[in-house]
Amino acid sequence: MRQDDGVLPRWTVTRWLVECAGVVPAEIRPSLVQGLYGSLPIFLGGVFNTILVSSIVALRIPTPPFLIWAALEIGLAALRLPLLVKGSRAAQSGKRAHIDLYILAAVCWAGSVGYGCFITLLSGDWLAATLVMLSAAAMTGGVAFRNFSAPRLVMVMITLSLGPCAIAGVMSRELIMFATALQIPMYIYAMTHAAYRLNAMLVQTMRSERENGRRARQDTLTGLLNxxxxxxxxxxxxxxxxxxxxxxxxxxxxxxxxxxxxxxxxxxxxxxxxxxxxxxxxxxxxxxxxxxxxxxxxxxxxxxxxxxxxxxxxxxxxxxxxxxxxxxxxxxxxxxxxxxxxxxxxxxxxxxxxxxxxxxxxxxxxxxxxxxxxxxx
Known part of the structure; x- marks a missing residue:
């Protein structure tokens, strides 16, 4: 195993989540997966947003489902932050990173957001529902542009976070929510498509950088080093x-x-x-x-x-x-x-x-x- 392969996931499901469309050179894959650790400020912004919103809604509607949601958000944040910090350091130093747990925790976080949207929409508290859905929409933007090195993961996370909104919109029997339910699948498709396009651009850029680096170090006639x-x-x-x-x-x-x-x-x-x-x-x-x-x-x-x-x-x-x-x-x-x-x-x-x-x-x-x-x- 190459040293930088320590960042690659081992589990079948997590490997599937980070696979990209098309053929990706083996030397590029570790860099793509390492990109999932992304920017700490974006991560903290998303975590703070969902903890704040879930806590506010739990205070407004202090019933077990909402208290469970707030606890889930806090617990997942407490799990994901150390995985992010330790995994990022491990990946940079060539050590084995807990990327499988990190990816799984991210998926669970998206599912927690979707759970919060679902129960809030069905609560009939439209003020709380508006706040939660705006928060979820903002979160999905961060998911798409922070994780576009793994567009399949983006698709799953956005579907888990916004898909329940469409289901709850239909179940609410409110006409305006039917319109929202129709728009959400298109939004999920658009964000996923954007992630795949950005991923293709990223892979092509990385290919070009490596090819330029190879040409700078290699004799073009014989293929030997220069x-x-x-x-x-x-x-x-x-x-x-x-x-x-x-x-x-x-x-x-x-x-x-x-x-x-x-x-x-x-x-x-x-x-x-x-x-x-x-x-x-x-x-x-x-x-x-x-x-x-x-x-x-x-x-x-x-x-x-x-x-x-x-x-x-x-x-x-x-x-x-x-x-x-x-x-x-x-x-x-x-x-x-x-x-x-x-x-x-x-x-x-x-x-x-x-x-x-x-x-x-x-x-x-x-x-x-x-x-x-x-x-x-």
């Missing part, structure tokens, strides 16, 4: 550690001649094929990047000098022995490699690359198609 992506991965990989590292700075020998002879399109094909080969022959734990032109970086765990030189030579031999079909012509390409090793010190990518670049220059200067080891720190 310099920015390499720095980002290495920073996260070595954060707070002094485990050391080995960097191979690779430059293709004879690439310009192939480019000039077969054309730039063939040169691009060669770069793609070389990138694929590098991915195949390097361990999955190594980081492979193209930093421009025909220059590549392989970032690996710390090796001793002999092991690093042997690794570089295997890469050189593999490249030189592999034919690449370009424009119906088999071509081979060699490589020169500069190696830099850091041990027991924080990783400085710029320093490693500078050392490896100098070693690469020496490799080119002394005959190409060879590996040269820079100083070992």
């Amino acid at each position: 310099r920015a992506g390499l720095e980002d991965v290495i920073t996260r990989r070595t954060d707070g550690t002094n485990s050391g590292a080995t960097l191979f700075y690779i430059d293709l020998d004879g690439f310009k001649a192939i480019n000039d002879t077969l054309g730039h399109a063939a040169g691009d094909q060669l770069l793609v094929k070389v990138s694929q080969l590098m991915r195949q022959v390097t361990p999955a734990t190594d980081v492979v990047a193209r930093i421009g032109g025909d220059e590549f970086i392989v970032f690996a765990d710390q090796m001793n000098p002999d092991e690093a030189c042997q690794t570089a030579q295997r890469l050189i031999d593999t490249l030189s022995c592999t034919p690449f079909l370009l424009n119906n012509t088999n071509v081979t390409v060699a490589a020169s490699v500069g190696i830099s090793i850091r041990s027991g010190a924080p990783c400085d990518l710029s320093a490693l690359m500078l050392e490896a670049d100098r070693a690469l220059y020496d490799a080119k200067l002394t005959g190409r198609s060879r590996a040269v080891l820079a100083t070992v720190a």
Whole structure:
């Protein structure tokens, strides 16, 4: 399980409630669910509103149904607030959040509001009924725009809170309430539709942000990391550690001649094929990047000098022995490699690359198609 998956619900019913329309990438789902924790001021405003209204109505009509409603609102608020605060903190820190209980408590709160609307409308106290229905309508606006990352949850909450109003309106046998009962389903539909539209916009925005971030860190031709992506991965990989590292700075020998002879399109094909080969022959734990032109970086765990030189030579031999079909012509390409090793010190990518670049220059200067080891720190 990924660290941020701790925010995702586990129960069948709560998973159903937070599912969105269409296909949502797995990496986006945790962010969408985390958005349910929303804004604390909006949450407090809704809770204060329903507690205040239920308490006023209970004082005005001090019968068991209304006293139960006021107690429900207070009890649910006492449950939901800690779940909100603790869950929000847990989600931000990557820990397991009690999202299932939080979602279920939100649904119960909506049901409590609907219960209050129902009993108030049937009480015949139209002043109290007006206050309760206005409060419920205001609450549903907050529900829609606070929880639109889960539009199905919005639909359920609004239906639970306003649906009983329509039922009670019909049961009241008051003509004006019949009109209200007819409008409520349309209102529920409109708010739910708005939540789905907002959700679609949110998902598309998140997709675009991730795609832009990917493009900013990835070489568009080969799919390897670029310099920015390499720095980002290495920073996260070595954060707070002094485990050391080995960097191979690779430059293709004879690439310009192939480019000039077969054309730039063939040169691009060669770069793609070389990138694929590098991915195949390097361990999955190594980081492979193209930093421009025909220059590549392989970032690996710390090796001793002999092991690093042997690794570089295997890469050189593999490249030189592999034919690449370009424009119906088999071509081979060699490589020169500069190696830099850091041990027991924080990783400085710029320093490693500078050392490896100098070693690469020496490799080119002394005959190409060879590996040269820079100083070992």
